[in-house]
Amino acid sequence: MPFIDVKVPNIGDFDKVPVVEIQVKVGDEVKVDDPLITLESDKAAMDIPSPEQGKVAEVLVGVGDKVSEGSAIIRLDVSSANTGKSQSKGDSERAEDSGEASAEPPTNVATVTTAAPAHQPAKPESKNDGLSAPKDFGSVHASPSVRRTARELDVDLTKITGTGEKGRITKDDVKQYIARSEGGGGLGIPEIPAQDFAKYGAVETKPMSRLKRLAGPHLHRAWLNVPHVTNADEADITDLEEYRNELDAAAKEKGYRVTLVAFLLKAAVSALKDYPDVNSSLSPSKDALILKRYYNIGVAVDTPDGLVVPVIRDVDRKGVLELSQELGAVSARMRDGKIMPTDITGGTFSISSLGGIGGTTFTPIVNAPEVAILGIVRAKMQPVWDGAAFQPRLMLPLCLSYDHRAVDGALAARFLRKICGALADVRQLVL
Numbered sequence: 001m002p003f004i005d006v007k008v009p010n011i012g013d014f015d016k017v018p019v020v021e022i023q024v025k026v027g028d029e030v031k032v033d034d035p036l037i038t039l040e041s042d043k044a045a046m047d048i049p050s051p052e053q054g055k056v057a058e059v060l061v062g063v064g065d066k067v068s069e070g071s072a073i074i075r076l077d078v079s080s081a082n083t084g085k086s087q088s089k090g091d092s093e094r095a096e097d098s099g100e101a102s103a104e105p106p107t108n109v110a111t112v113t114t115a116a117p118a119h120q121p122a123k124p125e126s127k128n129d130g131l132s133a134p135k136d137f138g139s140v141h142a143s144p145s146v147r148r149t150a151r152e153l154d155v156d157l158t159k160i161t162g163t164g165e166k167g168r169i170t171k172d173d174v175k176q177y178i179a180r181s182e183g184g185g186g187l188g189i190p191e192i193p194a195q196d197f198a199k200y201g202a203v204e205t206k207p208m209s210r211l212k213r214l215a216g217p218h219l220h221r222a223w224l225n226v227p228h229v230t231n232a233d234e235a236d237i238t239d240l241e242e243y244r245n246e247l248d249a250a251a252k253e254k255g256y257r258v259t260l261v262a263f264l265l266k267a268a269v270s271a272l273k274d275y276p277d278v279n280s281s282l283s284p285s286k287d288a289l290i291l292k293r294y295y296n297i298g299v300a301v302d303t304p305d306g307l308v309v310p311v312i313r314d315v316d317r318k319g320v321l322e323l324s325q326e327l328g329a330v331s332a333r334m335r336d337g338k339i340m341p342t343d344i345t346g347g348t349f350s351i352s353s354l355g356g357i358g359g360t361t362f363t364p365i366v367n368a369p370e371v372a373i374l375g376i377v378r379a380k381m382q383p384v385w386d387g388a389a390f391q392p393r394l395m396l397p398l399c400l401s402y403d404h405r406a407v408d409g410a411l412a413a414r415f416l417r418k419i420c421g422a423l424a425d426v427r428q429l430v431l
Contacts, residue, residue: 002079003057005072006036008048012342016066020148023047024074028056036074037061040151040214046339054078064147142169149174153217209305222368227404230363230375231412235420237379238394243426251324260376260396261299262323264351264419266429268374269295269316271418272349278415279348281369282406289406298347298367299327301334308334309367311347320429355379355396364401371406374419375399396423 011017021038024030035047054076061073140157142150146169150157153174160177162169175191197203208216240263248258272279272295280289295316298309310330312323330343350367353376364375377397383390400416407415422428 002077004052004054004076004078005060006048006050006052006074006076008039008067008069008071008073009340010069010342011039011046011340012345014341015068017068018151019061019063019065019067019073020151022059022061022063024056024059026056026059030054030056030076039067040210046341047337048073050074050076052076052078140169141167146171146174148213153178211303211306211308215306219365222365226366226368228363228366228401229404229409229412230399230401231409231416232361233398233400233413233416233420235396235398235423236384236393237396237423240423240426240429241379241394247321247324251321256325256328258320258324259327260355260379261327261351261353262320263423263426263429264353264374264376265297265299265312265315265323266320267419267422268297268349268351270422270428271415273316274418275411275415277411278372278402278407280371280406282371282403286405292348294348296346296348298344298350298370299330300350300352301331303335303337305337308339308344309347309350310334310339310343311345313346350374351376361397361399364399366401366403368403372400372402372412372415375401 017039019037020040023035023037030036030050031053032051033049036050037048039046039048056074057077058075059073060075061067061071067073140147141162142157147157149155149171155174155177157169157174160169160173161167163173164170237260241260244258244260244263251258276291277289279295280291282288283290294314296311296313297315298311301308301310310333312326312330315323318326333339334343347367347370349370350364350373352364352373354362355376355378357378359377361377362375364373366373375398377399379394379396381392382395384393384395385391398416398419400412402412
């Protein structure tokens with residue numbers, strides 16, 4: 001009887017990532033791309049899908065185990081592989097008929113190797129790696145939700161004395177422990193007192209998505225540790241918008257769109273090359289800047305589960321049309337929930353655009369360890385004095401938040417002016 005071991009695919013630089021959910025059990029029938037387990041790093045949660053159709057013969061990992069690329073997680077009985085391939089083909093044909101396209105081939109989401117039923121792969125390591133629970137975490141008397149909270153807040157549950165029934169550790173115990181702790185990441189800040197809102201009227205408790213639960217501590221840590229300052233400016237994009245519309249009209253016929261973000265990426269690189277301190281990170285000792293000689297720019301994408309910031313790599317080596325196509329493909333993959341750690345790591349600068357929604361200005365939070373982020377809101381026509389008369393011009397508000405330890409106000413203003421100048425003269429962006 002043929003069996004295969006499903007293994008963890010390439011998950012980037014992450015190693016020993018904790019398993020937080022097992023989505024199948026022995027005997028379950030699974031199809032191609034059905035989720036098998038969920039991994040959770042400090043930046044994202046990801047489902048590992050099945051690369052084949054078959055029946056779950058054995059679950060090789062448990063919740064709390066830590067896995068790396070190549071770790072065997074599920075053993076599948078694929079004795080009906082031919083049927084599975086036939087159905088996969090049918091599913092593919094139906095997807096094509098409905099206008100959908102597969103974002104990634106199966107080989108990008110999981111790898112498989114043939115294995116005899118008697119073969120027992122080595123168990124994933126459970127050594128503490130700083131991404132989740134400490135070594136003896138499993139012996140702690142706490143619920144799964146409390147364990148998840150501890151992982152997200154990097155709290156060692158073995159150091160907490162539980163006040164719940166039979167010594168169980170509660171979420172309040174975790175919060176009180178953080179409040180009593182000293183130093184680092186805002187620990188010791190008094191908690192906002194809990195209130196019974198129901199006594200004032202009807203309420204509803206809506207659980208946050210896993211993505212928002214993961215992003216929350218990261219944003220909180222960045223806001224508490226980074227001394228934020230925001231500069232605002234305006235760019236005249238009248239000529240650029242006319243050129244963009246011409247490119248977009250031609251691109252529609254080829255199945256993609258040319259958006260303003262592609263031009264913003266090129267403008268950002270132009271400014272980052274002139275002002276390399278903005279393309280840096282603080283050293284661990286906080287006494288030096290690590291200047292990056294590559295240009296990987298994160299672009300915030302709004303998804304049903306929350307905000308994701310995929311990284312567009314080597315922006316300096318790509319043109320506006322290539323960037324537009326990549327942005328469309330990446331955004332679709334993010335909205336479909338097909339997020340891998342390699343998609344969201346390695347950024348040197350970020351862009352957050354609210355232009356499709358509206359607004360006049362905002363303060364984006366620096367995506368630490370980066371030192372700056374560019375925020376964009378909706379452009380609008382304004383009367384601009386040309387020295388003789390007011391002319392209608394399309395003006396784009398820009399908001400640059402930055403880490404004041406690495407970037408001072410004068411540098412931020414010059415950097416923003418450089419971006420404005422590049423956007424105003426489209427020739428600078430297409431060379």
